[in-house]
Amino acid sequence: MNFNFLFFTLFFILFSRAQEVKTVFNDEFIKSCGINNEEYTTIKNSFSKYIKDFDVSTSVNYWIINEKSVFDYPDEDFVNLMLESQKENLSIFIQAIKKVNPDTYQIELSFLKNIDCKLEIYTVYKVFAKLTKSEFKYINNIDFEKKYNKYQTKTITFFSENSIDFNQANVFEEENKNLSKFFETDIINFKYFKSKSVYNFMSDRGYLLERTMLLPNQNGAETFVGENLIFSGNNSEVNIHELTHLYIFKCFPNRHNLIDEGLATYLGGSKGLSYKEHLKNIYLSIKDKNINLYNELFFGNYVVDDTSSLWYTAGALLCDIAVEKGGKKMLFELINSGKRNIDLFKKIEDIFSVEEDKIDDLLKHELKRKYDQYYP
Incomplete structure (x- = not known):
């Protein structure tokens, strides 16, 4: 040919x-x-x-x-x-x-x-x-x-190529109850596909080549919020980050993507690290650099070691300081800011008294303050 x-x-x-x-x-x-x-x-x-x-x-x-x-x-x-x-x-x-x-x-x-x-x-x-x-x-x-086996607990349908750890499954059941109480809504019944890596669950779904399959850090996940379905590549029966997305989708139709990912990271970490560990990585990476965090956040894609993302971490930081300032009530106001950037900027101004052109200063100040607080 x-x-x-x-x-x-x-x-x-x-x-x-x-x-x-x-x-x-x-x-x-x-x-x-x-x-x-x-x-x-x-x-x-x-x-x-x-x-x-x-x-x-x-x-x-x-x-x-x-x-x-x-x-x-x-x-x-x-x-x-x-x-x-x-x-x-x-x-x-x-x-x-x-x-x-x-x-x-x-x-x-x-x-x-x-x-x-x-x-x-x-x-x-x-x-x-x-x-x-x-x-x-x-x-x-x-x-x-059909490479998977199917297991049922009270609110979770597990799919896994291997057997599951029912002790960990029960931990996830408890976390589901906790999130239900936190978001003040009915508990969610959902499906959870446990896999060893992003590559594995994408391959199981029929992908032979796709961008996320090539990422160095394969501890990731994908959630189909309309189906209450989580594909998790963390090789664990527990993924609080992704479950948080299901509750945010259910409770906050006017969520901004930054706060959606931020709250999921604040409550459940991401990529195998906690929010505080991501904050440490981001702060130590940017503290001696001349970086405009506003520009990187909304027009760039700043990531440290293919693991700690400014998008996820800054979103979590905003959630953290909203809770500190006004508790869950203020956090929920932030989540429900609106889907457009202009809506989020207005909400940041209302909550933190910071205008759009000062968001870079806000983030740098709060990153240092929270780093000093968590890592004295």
Whole structure:
């Protein structure tokens, strides 16, 4: 195969019309994968129609729904990939189709981005197509491979490749009660997928390549707040940070992302470190540098050792000093500030008497004060 010609043709097709998500099939290679022309044509037409007619509200109709599944909506990951494709102007290259049993096929998809006239791989994802009643419906990898076992405690449904530690599960149950009391709301029933790393749970969901799978610190998680579902890569039955997100989502519709992540870090730490440990890392990293923390916070991405993020830590710091100043009442006011930056700036001014152009000074002062307090 002439790969230079293939990618020239691919580039021309994918980016000649930039506003819609386009699909290209690697015809020559796919036909060499052991499926006949009739099978290939049927799958190709079915998938092309799904993408062409894609709509978030009806997407799930193309998927096989299993009440025992990890996901309530089996298309959750694919919908997010499609939304990302529309936002980032990605295109889909169907690179391989493999028959895995008489009525089911594995489809490998590369999501490609045009960066400076070069095709770069954004994400690689696999999905399964099953022939049912003369039509193809899709199955996500986590349902098809079913590498997990399922365990139930009072309010938590655990999914894990290995057995779970029920002593730790009971600890998480207690933390769930505590958060319910803290947020003054009913206790949340939720699902928790325990995994050894981000790479593992992303792979279980069908990702072959995705940015977070390559991060040096794999102690991370992803929460689907609309499904009360947590994927945790900390190899533990407990993840207070992610559970906090479920309560914030339930109680504060006008939350700003900075305070959402900040409160989750303030109460539950992140990346295996407590809020106070993150504060120490950030303070020691910036104290002798000429850094504008306002600019880094809202327009940059300041991170120390791939672990301590200014975004998470500064958000937690604002929560900390709000509690110090006015208790939980003032903290809840801060969380419910509004989703826009301008709303958050107004709330910071109301609570801390600091205008937007002085946020850098506020953060530097409070980082030092809290560091001295926690590490005398």
